[in-house]
Amino acid sequence: MENEKPQKTYSDLDIVSHVSDTLNVPHDQTHRKLKGRHIQLIGIGGTIGTALFVQIGAALTEGGPGSLFLGFTIWCSFILAINNCLSEMVTWIPIASPFVRFADRFVDPALGFCAGINFFVFEAALVPFEVVAFNLVLQFWTDAIPIAAVIAVGLAVVVLLNLFAVGWYGESEFWLAVGKVVLAVGLMTFTFITMIGGNPLRDTYGFRNWDPSKVPGAPFAEHIKTGSLGRFLGFLTCLIQAAFTIAGPDYVSMTAGEAELPRRTLPRAFNSVFYRLTTFFVLGSLCVGIVVPYSDPNLRQALSDARPGAGSSPYVIAMERLNIPVLPHIVNALIMTSIFSAGNSYVYCASRTLFGLALQGKMPRVLARCTKNGVPIYSVAVTLAVALLSFLQVSNNAAVVLQWFVNLVTASQLLNYAIISFTYLKFYYALKEQGIDRDILPHRSFWQPFCGYYAFIGTFVMAFVSGWTVFLPGNWDIPTFLFSYAMLGLAPVLFIFWKVCRRSSWQRSEDTTFFEKEREEVDLYEDTHIPEPPSGVFAKVADFLFV
Known part of the structure; x- marks a missing residue:
């Protein structure tokens, strides 16, 4: 008994050998360093950006406050459904790049390849956005700083944060x-205080902007056409x-x-993210229509x-009308940090998608290599190359470039959600x-x-509807059409390519396997792992607030 080897533990947080050595596929060398509070805020932070604070104003002018509130509320119900699908699968099988795998x-492996490429394009395109x-x-x-310099510095900082250990990220x-979160809650508070008269003009405007007798056409505005069709x-x-605008579970x-x-x-993160x-989004859309x-x-x-920064934000327009001079600058500063945070998340998700594809042998093996800190460095490098x-902004109008990326990622995101939902249905009936x-x-x-x-x-229907305006008389534009529907056309091509080249098989419910090896590794890790206590006052408080 004296010579008996001690039992190996997984307190180093590494989960290795997700794929068998016999298949000659690289191991998952990432580290489990993300705590519960990190995950909960990543789910929120990755989705709150300029769309909620600035671009939402364009939708308000075209649909009115009632349509804006109703549209955001209805879409949240779809996000709840997607959240339910993902939470059940991911909490049981918590692996890298889960819904792709x-x-x-x-x-079908062909759908996994298609889903991986689509999600990578979606996330990678959001970085330049x-x-x-x-x-x-x-x-x-100020516009005195050269555009190229701003872009270069922004990308450099993102590189640094994503090349360190995942705990840094x-x-x-x-x-x-x-x-x-502070910005979103602050703007909601601003809305409530000012609407009841807490502003320099002592204007108790309440829901005036929803009243058709005060604002003709409100709350459901006509767009392009008149009457019911226009509304x-x-x-x-x-x-x-x-x-x-709305995402989160992915x-x-x-x-x-x-x-x-x-x-x-x-499970705690999935339960809390939707609510x-x-x-933020339902109340945020309500507030925009109020102010x-x-x-x-x-x-x-x-x-x-295309007034820069917060200048075209509905909130800043309201602040200027109410003679509140300082708040627009604070809002602009917080929007700047929110943009940087979103870009940071997109690099993380895109690189982990490439990493997951490489683990499956669907991308070059080099993309699965990690640093000693568990960072898939080559996957990060490819993402940053995209x-x-x-730099397209250097030679094109920024508003035009932004709209191209919006069109591209909207279709990709909807297609991704459709794939996730369909995958869950196959998972559900395989269990049954x-x-x-x-x-x-x-x-x-x-x-x-x-x-x-x-x-x-x-989500499947909306993926085809998202670029509908390009088909209106006089609205045809080739770049807009391509960015709106490129991924919808490319997805079946990717599926057929993998299906033909690799002769992949459609999985039958009775033959489906559920990552037994990976689940056993997670079970062993959780049985032996002892969490490190938070260091520092801020970390302790944060862990307490976001348990």
């Missing part, structure tokens, strides 16, 4: 996301804006492979002129076919499989 295992937006926000104060994203088109525009799921004690932290996002009328000439002029597209009771799962979601069908139908 789930599509591979539960549906946020970099371009960052430059616009900076121009709120989690900590930086946590505090940046806290700033976003419907206004609502549709707001719904598309909501589809671009960002939480991408942390699964690097989450500390995932079976404990992920927090609903608070400024949809027909406000200053708002329309600011949008048409981010160089932000094999007699596996869902009560054994760490987290059993409600209203299933209804949520899977609801999310799949809604």
Whole structure:
């Protein structure tokens, strides 16, 4: 007994050998360093950016406050359905790049390849989007700094944060996301205080901007056409804006492979993300329609002129009307941090998607190599290479470049959600076919499989509707069409390519496997891992507030 080797523990947080050596596929060498508070704020921080504070004003002018509020509320129900689908799968099988690998295992390897490329394009395209937006926000104060210099510095800082250990990324994203929460809550508080008369003009405006007798056409504005059709088109525009703006569950799921004690932290994160996002987006859309009328000439002029930074934000327009001089600068500064935080998250998610594809052998093996700190360095490098597209702004109008990226990522995001929903339905019926009771799962979601069908139908249809304005008479524009529908056309090509070249098989429910080896590794890790106590006062307080 004296010579018996001590039992190996997993207190080093490494989960290795996700794929068997016999398959000659690289191991997952990432580290489980993300705590529960990191994951919860990543889920919020990755989705709150310029769309909620600035671009939402464009949807307000086209649909009115009623359509804006209704569109955001309805779309949140789809996000709830997607959240239910992801939470059930990811908490049971917390692996790197989960929903991409789930599509591979539960549906067809060809769909996994298609889903991975689509999600990578989606996340990678959002990086230059946020970099371009960052430059616009900076121009709120000055345009003396060369555009190329701003872009280069912004990308350099993102590089540094994503090349250190994942704990650095989690900590930086946590505090940046806290700033976003402060901004969102602050603007809601601003709305409430000013609407009841707490402003320099002593104007108790309440819901005046919803009153059709005070603002003709409110609360449901006509867009393009008149009458009921015009009001419907206004609502549709707001719904598309909501589809671009609201997300969350996918960002939480991408942390699964690097989450500390995932079976404990992920269920709490999934349970809380939807309600927090609903608070920010539903109440946020309500506040926007309260503070400024949809027909406000200053708002329309600011949008048409592409006024930089917070200058075209409905909140800033309201602050200027109410003679509040300091707040616009504070809002602009916080928007700047929110943009940087979003870009930081997009680099993380895009690089982990490439990493997951490499683990499956669907991308070059070199992309699965990690540094000693568990960072997939080559995947990060490829993502940042795509981010160089932000230099398009040097030779094009920033508003035009932003709209290109908006069109591209809206279709990709909707397609991604449709794939997630369909994958869950295959997962659900595979469990049922094999007699596996869902009560054994760490987290059993409600209203299933209804949520899977609801999310799949809604997101699939909206993916084709999102670029509808390009087909209107006189609106045809080739770049807009390509950016709106490129991924919808590319997705079946990717699927067929992998299907033909690799002769992949459609997975039958009775033959589906559920990552048994990976789940055993997670079980062993959670049984042996002892969490490190938080160091420092701020970390202790944060852990207490976001348990």
